[in-house]
Amino acid sequence: MTMENFTHLLQHPVYQLIETAADKLGVSAYVVGGVVRDYILHRPSTDIDVVVVGSGVELAQAVAREISPNLHVNVFKNFGTAQFFYHGADVEFVGARKESYNPDSRKPVVENGTLEDDQNRRDFTINTLAIALNGSEKGTLIDSFGGIQDIQDKRIRTPLDPDITFSDDPLRMMRAMRFASQLGFHIDPETFRAIKDNAHRLEIISKERIVEEFNKILLSPKPSVGIQLLDEAGLLVQFLPQFDKLKGVEVINKRGHKDNYLHTLEVVDKIAMVSSNLWLLWAALLHDIAKPATKKYDEEHGWMFHGHEYVGSKMAGAIFRSLKMPVNEKLKYVQKLILLHLRPIALVEDTITDSAVRRLLFDAGDDIDDLMLLCEADVTSKNPEKIKRCLANFAKVREKLAEIEEKDRLRNWQPPVSGDLIMQTFGLHPSEEVGIIKTAIREAILDGVIDNNFEAAFELMLKEGEKLGLKRNDL
Numbered sequence: 001m002t003m004e005n006f007t008h009l010l011q012h013p014v015y016q017l018i019e020t021a022a023d024k025l026g027v028s029a030y031v032v033g034g035v036v037r038d039y040i041l042h043r044p045s046t047d048i049d050v051v052v053v054g055s056g057v058e059l060a061q062a063v064a065r066e067i068s069p070n071l072h073v074n075v076f077k078n079f080g081t082a083q084f085f086y087h088g089a090d091v092e093f094v095g096a097r098k099e100s101y102n103p104d105s106r107k108p109v110v111e112n113g114t115l116e117d118d119q120n121r122r123d124f125t126i127n128t129l130a131i132a133l134n135g136s137e138k139g140t141l142i143d144s145f146g147g148i149q150d151i152q153d154k155r156i157r158t159p160l161d162p163d164i165t166f167s168d169d170p171l172r173m174m175r176a177m178r179f180a181s182q183l184g185f186h187i188d189p190e191t192f193r194a195i196k197d198n199a200h201r202l203e204i205i206s207k208e209r210i211v212e213e214f215n216k217i218l219l220s221p222k223p224s225v226g227i228q229l230l231d232e233a234g235l236l237v238q239f240l241p242q243f244d245k246l247k248g249v250e251v252i253n254k255r256g257h258k259d260n261y262l263h264t265l266e267v268v269d270k271i272a273m274v275s276s277n278l279w280l281l282w283a284a285l286l287h288d289i290a291k292p293a294t295k296k297y298d299e300e301h302g303w304m305f306h307g308h309e310y311v312g313s314k315m316a317g318a319i320f321r322s323l324k325m326p327v328n329e330k331l332k333y334v335q336k337l338i339l340l341h342l343r344p345i346a347l348v349e350d351t352i353t354d355s356a357v358r359r360l361l362f363d364a365g366d367d368i369d370d371l372m373l374l375c376e377a378d379v380t381s382k383n384p385e386k387i388k389r390c391l392a393n394f395a396k397v398r399e400k401l402a403e404i405e406e407k408d409r410l411r412n413w414q415p416p417v418s419g420d421l422i423m424q425t426f427g428l429h430p431s432e433e434v435g436i437i438k439t440a441i442r443e444a445i446l447d448g449v450i451d452n453n454f455e456a457a458f459e460l461m462l463k464e465g466e467k468l469g470l471k472r473n474d475l
Contacts, residue, residue, distance in 0.1 A: 006131050007139030009039040014063070014086050018050060019134040021062035027054035030115060030130040030142070037126050040151055041183070048091045051118050051130065056093035057082040063093075097121070116144065123172040124179065125150045125159050154185040162194030170201035173235060174213035181217045181226030192233065199234040207324040210239050218281045223272050224265040242319060243285075245292040255302045260291045263380050270377035279330050280370050283337035284377060286316050313339040337371055340364055344375045347397050357397075357404045358446045372398060415441055416457040426465050427473030437464045 015031070022029040029052045038045035052059045057075055060082030064071040067086060075082045083092040096118040119128045125147040132140045141148070145159040156176055158165040166173050173195045180187055187195070202210065217226035230236035237244045246261040264285065271284040290312035291305045298304050313335040320331045343360050364371050372394065379390045415438060422434050441450075441457050441464075450456040462472070 006141045014091055017063050017066045021066050022134040027052050029133045032130040033127045036129040046089050048089050050093045051096050053096045056095040060093035119144050124156050128159050155188050156185050157188035157191045162191045166194055166198040171205050171209055177226045177229045178213050178216045181220035195233045202238050211323050222269055224269050242289055252297050260288050266380045267377045279333050283334045287338050287341050289315050309339050309342050337374055340371055341374055344397050352400050355447045357400050416454040417461050426470040433468050437461055440464045
């Protein structure tokens with residue numbers, strides 16, 4: 001292809017500045033990797049990677065001076081890289097290099113190299129593409145491994161021997177699945193064979209790096225693509241063995257349950273269609289994780305999974321810890337949705353009472369809308385009429401939620417009467433009596449016995465205090 005065919009891809013203003021600075025330094029610079037791939041695929045990209053045959057740090061500092069004497073450049077001496085932000089892009093510079101690996105580590109021994117050396121070390125052909133940014137070759141695409149053809153064929157394969165590629169850096173196996181899921185590409189059979197053969201090498205990768213790639217799979221347009229590839233290659237079981245236990249259908253007396261593995265994949269895909277909330281996707285992934293542990297067969301009712309929402313919320317905590325994921329508000333959110341995901345279904349099956357809706361609003365708080373999304377995605381019957389009926393019932397629950405919320409203001413509700421006021425009124429220290437009175441007020445409001453306001457709650461506080469033999473201290 002001619003120079004002109006690719007110069008038009010270089011629209012970001014940093015490229016002209018790189019050309020100017022590289023020419024002054026007398027070095028050759030190239031934009032490489034994922035950003036070139038994304039330009040060709042017409043995908044947005046904010047990460048610009050520049051390889052220079054020379055010092056990446058020196059070129060970064062020279063470009064920064066072209067922009068402004070005040071532009072801050074982050075220099076990472078241990079890696080020989082430098083980076084700055086400019087016009088919405090994260091621009092990173094590195095000197096061309098070649099790498100060699102120790103079998104027990106994914107950290108390579110790095111030496112200065114040529115552009116060809118730099119392309120050789122990359123994970124997949126679609127990421128080896130480079131466009132010259134200066135000199136007589138400016139705009140020329142360097143495609144040493146057929147990356148353009150692989151983009152056209154939607155194929156993921158390694159530029160060199162895949163066994164060496166994955167043995168050197170096993171995280172690349174996760175990246176292959178991620179690209180397949182994000183881009184809708186297929187993995188070359190020989191490359192996939194090598195992933196299966198080297199799957200055990202994933203054990204040398206930190207859980208944090210594995211989760212980083214897995215999260216990108218969850219955030220892809222159809223996460224089940226990447227998850228099933230991970231499963232087929234023998235990678236998923238290494239970091240999420242609990243998920244493997246969801247597979248299969250057991251039949252007793254001609255009565256079987258759904259395949260909870262396939263059901264979960266469908267739920268995750270449905271969430272991905274309506275939300276990019278990573279933690280809602282994790283809640284969808286783990287919402288039925290405890291079904292294998294709680295599965296029992298009952299002669300009258302068939303297969304039952306009693307308490308799987310409670311056990312599942314506990315298992316989510318263990319999984320987050322094992323994967324070195326954040327054990328903070330994100331985990332609490334996931335656990336809450338798992339714990340509550342049957343509640344709206346119970347409302348549908350029973351009469352939708354104001355009291356039950358109030359309690360759901362109280363327990364779910366600001367996460368009620370995400371909970372409803374999860375519950376609606378959880379409807380995966382093969383019967384179109386059943387799905388239509390269930391979703392219509394959920395629509396009624398949503399109407400009732402909006403009605404009660406408007407009337408009672410229970411989202412993230414705090415009792416109108418505080419524990420401090422109870423103690424002040426009756427001259428109490430923190431004690432069982434304070435808890436009894438607070439609980440009575442909460443239950444009365446949730447049951448609709450009294451209105452959700454200070455006057456009604458204060459009056460009930462006095463009555464409950466009298467029942468306990470307490471005397472007012474503020475008269």
